[in-house]
Amino acid sequence: LKILGQHPDKYSVFAVSAHSRISELVEICKQFRPKVVVVPEQKIAELKTLFAQQNISDIDVLAGQEGLVDIASHTDVDIVMAAIVGAAGLLPTLAAVKAGKRVLLANKEALVMSGEIMMQAARDHQALLLPVDSEHNAIFQSLPHNYLQADRTGQPQLGVSKILLTASGGPFLNHSLEQLVHVTPQQACKHPNWSMGQKISVDSATLMNKGLELIEACHLFSISEHFVTVVVHPQSIIHSMVQYVDGSTLAQMGNPDMCTPIAHALAWPERLQTNVPALDLFEYSQLNFQAPDTQKFPA
16 A cells, blocks of 8 residues: 555555554545445445544445455456465355456465465466565566466476475574574564564564465465475565576565555556655675475475
8 A cells, every 4th residue: 555655646445445544444435535445244334334423425335255256357457466474365265266357466475375266266267467576576676577477287387496485484584493482472463574463474474474474485386396495584575486497596686665566456557656765785785595494484
């Protein structure tokens, strides 16, 4: 929404969904004036009360999974930001794909659960699945421009030899096994580099998120896990890399700000102006890389 607010001449918001933060949804509606909102059935009364208090009467209200599927596949929608966390995002994301939309995939669980079903649906319906995860977006930027159209064999294509999937290591990277026994959920949610929701923050702290991202990468780029290597990079400056058969390694770099991959997926193959500052290479005298500790982080 921050990116959309910076480019009102290029994008308009047709629909917005929310699960529990209804007052924030109302503020979004005041700014962007969508035509439709979707909330759980039990939140409709609260939403309509707040709408009445704000004199908002021109926005349709839909409920639940059926409402999410409706907006994701609506004929007036060109781009769908699939950002519902967990299994709840699967059906709306699949509906958007089957409707042939440009889908900005932030919900990795949808692709992890559906795998080749989702990818086959994208091919059958000419949908465009563009990754918003910073790592997968970095891989996408580092691959040949037509890589997603290559044959899906599970083998690297078009001169690619390997994908290097980076991980920050999270807040517990340097903790011992004994120290990990005493960590708290609050500590797990304090990621050193990224500002994220609670679930993904905890998943990142345990590196479970990286396990999900590895599966996502295998499905999205049709590559076996044998050709994907996880690299711990604590600074989160290199977001991922692609190695080629000629010995080249292409890396996508930038400050850790989700506005960058979101803007890239929104505008691809063009670029959007954002307020993210360019990377100052002189600020980083050293970039570190290490293998993940699979004893501490078995995921």
